Amino acid sequence: MLRSFISLLIIYLMATNFLAGTDSKAIEPDLVIVNANIHTMDQQAPTAEAVAVLGNRIVAVGSDNDIRKLAGRNTRIIDAKKQLVLPGFNDSHVHFMSGGFQLSSVDLRDANSPEEFSQRIKQFAEKVNAGRWITGGDWDHERWPKAQLPTRQLIDAYTQGTPVFVNRLDGHMGLANSLALRLAGVTKDTPDPPGGIIVRDPQTGEPTGILKDAAQNFVWKVIPAASFDEKLAAARAATNHAASVGVTSVQDMSAGTDVGVYQTLLDRGELKTRIYAVAPLPAWERLGRTGVRAHFGSAMLRVGGLKGFADGSLGSTTALFYDPYLDAPNTSGIATDEMYPEGAMLARVRDADRAGLHVMIHAIGDRANDLILSIYEQVIRENGDRDRRFRIEHAQHLRPQDIARFARDKVIASMQPYHAIDDGRWAEKRIGKERAKTTYAFRSLLDSGATLAFGTDWTVAPLNPMLSVYAAATRRTLDDKNPDGWIAEQKISVEEAVRAYTVGSAFAEFQEKVKGTITPGKLADLVILSRDIFTIDPNEIENVRVVLTIMDGRVVYEVK
Numbered sequence: 001m002l003r004s005f006i007s008l009l010i011i012y013l014m015a016t017n018f019l020a021g022t023d024s025k026a027i028e029p030d031l032v033i034v035n036a037n038i039h040t041m042d043q044q045a046p047t048a049e050a051v052a053v054l055g056n057r058i059v060a061v062g063s064d065n066d067i068r069k070l071a072g073r074n075t076r077i078i079d080a081k082k083q084l085v086l087p088g089f090n091d092s093h094v095h096f097m098s099g100g101f102q103l104s105s106v107d108l109r110d111a112n113s114p115e116e117f118s119q120r121i122k123q124f125a126e127k128v129n130a131g132r133w134i135t136g137g138d139w140d141h142e143r144w145p146k147a148q149l150p151t152r153q154l155i156d157a158y159t160q161g162t163p164v165f166v167n168r169l170d171g172h173m174g175l176a177n178s179l180a181l182r183l184a185g186v187t188k189d190t191p192d193p194p195g196g197i198i199v200r201d202p203q204t205g206e207p208t209g210i211l212k213d214a215a216q217n218f219v220w221k222v223i224p225a226a227s228f229d230e231k232l233a234a235a236r237a238a239t240n241h242a243a244s245v246g247v248t249s250v251q252d253m254s255a256g257t258d259v260g261v262y263q264t265l266l267d268r269g270e271l272k273t274r275i276y277a278v279a280p281l282p283a284w285e286r287l288g289r290t291g292v293r294a295h296f297g298s299a300m301l302r303v304g305g306l307k308g309f310a311d312g313s314l315g316s317t318t319a320l321f322y323d324p325y326l327d328a329p330n331t332s333g334i335a336t337d338e339m340y341p342e343g344a345m346l347a348r349v350r351d352a353d354r355a356g357l358h359v360m361i362h363a364i365g366d367r368a369n370d371l372i373l374s375i376y377e378q379v380i381r382e383n384g385d386r387d388r389r390f391r392i393e394h395a396q397h398l399r400p401q402d403i404a405r406f407a408r409d410k411v412i413a414s415m416q417p418y419h420a421i422d423d424g425r426w427a428e429k430r431i432g433k434e435r436a437k438t439t440y441a442f443r444s445l446l447d448s449g450a451t452l453a454f455g456t457d458w459t460v461a462p463l464n465p466m467l468s469v470y471a472a473a474t475r476r477t478l479d480d481k482n483p484d485g486w487i488a489e490q491k492i493s494v495e496e497a498v499r500a501y502t503v504g505s506a507f508a509e510f511q512e513k514v515k516g517t518i519t520p521g522k523l524a525d526l527v528i529l530s531r532d533i534f535t536i537d538p539n540e541i542e543n544v545r546v547v548l549t550i551m552d553g554r555v556v557y558e559v560k
């Protein structure tokens with residue numbers, strides 16, 4: 001109370017002082033939210049009843065009475081009707097453009113059988129012009145009765161004039177139809193590329209259409225690039241969708257060449273999401289040469305982050321482990337092409353770090369995590385101590401002895417709780433009970449003092465943060481076979497999950513001074529939720545909706 005009074009006083013003094021010498025009265029806020037149940041995520045003043053916004057900043061947080069007094073004739077007053085107000089969600093790991101394209105492509109995510117999969121592609125192919133590629137999809141064969149990978153034969157009959165390359169939801173493999181394979185020049189005689197696998201029919205040796213990890217490049221190379229206008233439409237769809245689910249900031253892990261698309265949206269006043277546009281690590285020199293360093297830019301659009309890959313994914317059995325997969329004993333996963341030749345990743349991280357850039361690397365299997373932590377440790381030794389905020393993206397399967405290294409080395413664990421309730425359906429058949437114990441180890445990581453940053457990896461998982469908070473707090477797998485939680489000892493509280501999704505992800509992009517909490521002086525990014533997720537049964541959180549989203553002081557989404 002005292003603190004909020006003081007901050008009000010400061011704001012008032014600032015306002016009157018600022019206007020001394022002009023003929024106006026005190027500055028009125030543009031907008032106030034009153035009658036609210038505010039959880040600020042600011043440990044100094046965790047709750048409040050009302051908040052005032054001037055321009056793009058939060059200017060006062062306090063009691064209903066105090067804030068109502070600030071409102072003037074031109075202030076918009078939003079009555080929150082006692083609903084929960086939180087800082088806008090900050091998704092620390094998305095693929096924003098693919099998300100936008102997916103919103104307008106074939107949706108295979110919840111196709112529950114090979115038949116449904118092929119029917120949906122058939123129907124979609126009937127709508128697109130011949131010759132135009134069908135991509136995206138986000139299928140998941142783990143939902144299908146025998147969990148067998150699809151083959152090109154499933155879709156060839158419906159897509160003779162239409163090249164198809166639809167990806168599994170993790171993006172680590174895709175299915176090409178015969179036309180796409182022909183255009184890409186992939187035949188029986190094409191060898192597997194480093195870091196990739198062309199899946200072949202065991203009888204004939206012919207490619208089945210499934211291309212894993214680096215083998216996907218054969219096809220990607222021949223898919224014509226989207227035009228600037230198509231990209232703009234996709235980015236617009238993505239930012240509108242983000243606003244509708246209360247996501248006000250994203251950290252785009254594959255923004256390599258799309259910064260200009262976001263800039264155009266920003267110039268047109270259509271960007272409703274703050275974007276940290278992260279570029280591919282192998283291209284670090286492009287940024288390095290400009291002299292740009294970590295998190296450079298405006299509060300709306302920043303660059304300076306670099307994302308690398310150490311391995312594949314669990315779903316594609318390409319995540320790199322020490323021990324083989326139980327259901328594929330001939331492999332323990334593969335390191336990506338970025339890990340070759342030996343020493344290349346270390347050199348790249350060292351040089352990019354020395355240039356002041358911000359390095360984050362995808363690591364899923366326990367061996368990949370160990371390798372990347374060791375590379376980070378080596379670089380810290382060589383380049384010396386500084387506030388560099390190395391991150392591991394996913395940090396999915398950790399050996400128990402590696403967990404404490406995150407806090408010790410100040411490596412941020414950028415994790416996606418929804419994957420736990422998704423992969424949790426079948427992960428144990430692949431890696432067994434023992435390795436599963438330290439999978440998505442939210443509790444152990446937090447207890448060890450590590451910083452967690454939460455996100456979704458959209459389009460791998462839905463962008464809606466409520467599903468991720470629900471997942472972290474319940475660990476109830478999607479098949480509902482673990483009603484009390486899969487590896488229940490790794491659950492965390494709703495409060496901790498929201499913290500990782502706001503404060504944690506702001507820290508993970510060097511933005512904790514301007515966002516992540518509802519605090520006077522910070523950017524006005526706020527959401528109102530339909531229910532109080534801190535008091536309802538956590539099992540109901542997945543049904544909670546966003547009522548209103550404010551980003552940069554503007555209402556960017558509102559249920560009417």
Ligand SMILES: [Zn+2]
Pocket residue numbers: 093094095253457
């Ligand atoms: Zn990703």
